[in-house]
Amino acid sequence: MNESVPPEPSHPADDITHHVGYLLKRAQAALRGAMDKVLREHGLTVPQYSTLELLAQHPGMSNADLARATFVTRQSGNVVLRGLQEAGLITRPTTADHGRARPARLTEEGQARLATVQAAVHAVEQRMIDALPARRVAALLTDLDRIATVLEE
Amino acid sequence: MNESVPPEPSHPADDITHHVGYLLKRAQAALRGAMDKVLREHGLTVPQYSTLELLAQHPGMSNADLARATFVTRQSGNVVLRGLQEAGLITRPTTADHGRARPARLTEEGQARLATVQAAVHAVEQRMIDALPARRVAALLTDLDRIATVLEE
DNA sequence: TCGTTCATGTCAGCATTTTGACATGCCCGC
């Protein structure tokens, strides 16, 4: 059953802007821009927000954990963590009780700041979801997961 | 190890790593990494490849055009263009015949280099597509397009 | 016990990208 897509049978690559990779990039760029715009009003960057959100769900994550989860290097993650610490939004023990990992946790102020921006960020995500047929959202999630998984190996 | 996840069974929707935004980021990061790895063997970066591909389809695009199409600033686009020009893969007129825009075009060597890497890059994209149910690919494309469109405005 | 291996945190240097600014050249309404 290949009849549903007959437009270009012979030419495999016509318009790059309609390839999966390009659209993935475009959607991600648009999301990044929308989040940046919203977060700037609250004095946070996207990496900072992501870190706060992760720490809220998993208190005690180390710098290396957070770096992996946010898709940056440990070095970049460290910079973000220092910024958040200077802003008083997180705390890290000065000495590691086990290994070298220093578990990070949200401060009261960190939790408050996160709660403030969550509404705005979630509104952005809702705009995304509302733009899609409701019954396709779940499929999109599994598809994106499969793409990531197959390319990560 | 990063053993940081024995906490309470939170609701699936509460886990950020299953949100659309996070999966979009993860898929894009994985794609970027896979393309980087493949292109490095041919001495090209992802922005350079993207620019070559766009110029192959649309000869004469200006720096500003390319910057918009690759989701970077004009300044960054200019750096990429200079690199490609130094490598002898593209040419740009030293003076603009109309306005300030200087249309870029692939050289013979540029076309050859592009043809060489296209197979490798397309193989990556094929791995993505093969990881998905065939009948969902078209839906994924339209969904990504809708996400990008709604967030770009 | 000891040595190897691995993960982590951190420093330094480099590359890339962005922000901000400015000059130049078209278009379009007046």
Added chain:
DNA sequence: GCGGGCATGTCAAAATGCTGACATGAACGA
């Protein structure tokens, strides 16, 4: 004509991210 408005190219400086390197601490097997 001609002026404002806009898009483009480019420079300089700052921000951001990465690679390479090193030291420390834990886990594991000989």
